[in-house]
Amino acid sequence: MRHRLYYFLPDIDSARRSFDDMLLSRIEQRHIRFISSDPLPPDMPEASFLIKTDVLHGAAAGMIVGAILGIAFGALLIVYFDLGQATVLVTTLMGILFGGWASSMAAAAIPNSQLKVFYPDLEKGRILMIVNVPARRVEEIEKMLAARHPEMKFGGEEPHIPVFP
CATH class of the missing domain: 1.10.287 (Helix Hairpins)
Known part of the structure; x- marks a missing residue:
């Protein structure tokens, strides 16, 4: 099983650095997604239609x-x-x-109800990073991100995400 972690980042540069750190921590790119009210650069994986809608x-x-x-x-x-x-x-x-x-x-026309709590921060221009990590690595990833990215705000954790979403 995987846990879904939510983090808010203040800008694109911070999001890029955290994305690189996640890749260096051996979290596959397919398990990392970003949501922003502004367009994201093409090299950053944007959340899919299934994540953004209900x-x-x-x-x-x-x-x-x-x-x-x-x-x-x-x-x-x-x-x-x-x-x-x-x-x-x-x-x-x-x-x-x-x-x-x-x-x-x-x-399909309705925004994801699980992400409703994040909309006020997204409207302020922050970027939401959604990461699906193995349950055994949650603590390790949280410590690494807290140490390397003090500007990052923890948005919550959702347990029991299926391995093959």
């Missing part, structure tokens, strides 16, 4: 609602039209697919 949360919620509605619709079809019991399975799968798709499309 697509994943929306898809999960839509799949749950779609499954419930699919079960209910399938049960109604069985009761009123005397269809086979496989109808419930088919309508449930259709509900899951449609619910996940429709909800993810709506959630």
Whole structure:
């Protein structure tokens, strides 16, 4: 498992130095992302669409609602039209697919609700660094960043990030 660490940096130069330190600490580039209200330089990895928006949360919620509605619709079809019991399975799968798709499309326009607490600092021009580190290395990385980057502000930690996000 990985832990997601959030750090605020005051400017691009500080962000670049911290990015280099993370690479030197053998944290792969794919586990380091930056979010800024201003455009980032092309050599700095920007957070993906999935991190910036609520697509994943929306898809999960839509799949749950779609499954419930699919079960209910399938049960109604069985009761009123005397269809086979496989109808419930088919309508449930259709509900899951449609619910996940429709909800993810709506959630694509919504900023990530987990990052909502960081928006005031982002609006002030700070840069948010999001780092996914192995659980066993969290303390080591935190100490290294605190020692090398006193200008950096710790934004929090989120445990239990899957290894393959």
